[in-house]
Amino acid sequence: MMKQLWSLMAVMLISITAVMGSCAGKQAASGENDSIQASDSIDSIASGDEAYVALIEKYLVDSIGSQYSPGEMCIPVSNVIDVDDSDSTDVKVWGSFWVFNYNLSGDTLKTVSGGSHPGLFHLNVASNACKITSFDKVGDGSNYLPTAKKIFGDKLEAFQKIESSDKQHDTLRTQAVSAYVKKHNIAATMYQDYGWPPVKLTE
Numbered sequence: 001m002m003k004q005l006w007s008l009m010a011v012m013l014i015s016i017t018a019v020m021g022s023c024a025g026k027q028a029a030s031g032e033n034d035s036i037q038a039s040d041s042i043d044s045i046a047s048g049d050e051a052y053v054a055l056i057e058k059y060l061v062d063s064i065g066s067q068y069s070p071g072e073m074c075i076p077v078s079n080v081i082d083v084d085d086s087d088s089t090d091v092k093v094w095g096s097f098w099v100f101n102y103n104l105s106g107d108t109l110k111t112v113s114g115g116s117h118p119g120l121f122h123l124n125v126a127s128n129a130c131k132i133t134s135f136d137k138v139g140d141g142s143n144y145l146p147t148a149k150k151i152f153g154d155k156l157e158a159f160q161k162i163e164s165s166d167k168q169h170d171t172l173r174t175q176a177v178s179a180y181v182k183k184h185n186i187a188a189t190m191y192q193d194y195g196w197p198p199v200k201l202t203e
Helices: 010-021 049-067 141-163 166-183
Strands: 041-043 073-084 091-105 108-116 119-124 129-137 190-192
Touching: 049 073, 049 091, 049 119, 049 129, 073 141, 073 166, 091 141, 119 141
Parallel strands: 108 190
Antiparallel strands: 041 129, 073 091, 091 108, 091 119, 119 129
16 A cells, blocks of 8 residues: 655644534535535635635545545545635645545544545635635546646646655645644544554544
């Protein structure tokens, strides 16, 4: 099993999961290739990176995590590469996004399912509301590099650097899971992927 790609500062994730917990509903998805349309929104949130990531992670849980084998909890991780919010009707958020489902076994979160979904989210944040309008997703297999080049453009090198850093992935994943566990008062001290030793969570 390949090591996963992770990112997000723990302190940011705490505020993000608080927002996610107060929102309900799922995004409607459509499209067969690299674009996923979504109509859900989070209202009354000032624009800014935390609000953007909050909505993206809600999308990851509701529209993507729900398509994997279910677990007792779903923990998203977002590695944001760049944000362009010069146009409030089309805020662009590039990054490598992951979502994983876990079951709690004793004091260990056991990974059930999940995966990587790098790409570009388009958001409309006009009128103090944050709404996903589409998601341009990097393709699989032979489509991976061509779509990555198209989506990331001059940010491709930064994206590839992130993809290749196992140490960073593991460190930031641990921070993200630890923040989620603390925020939701989950009695877990470790997480574990199938076939790998458990990883101790941070205090």
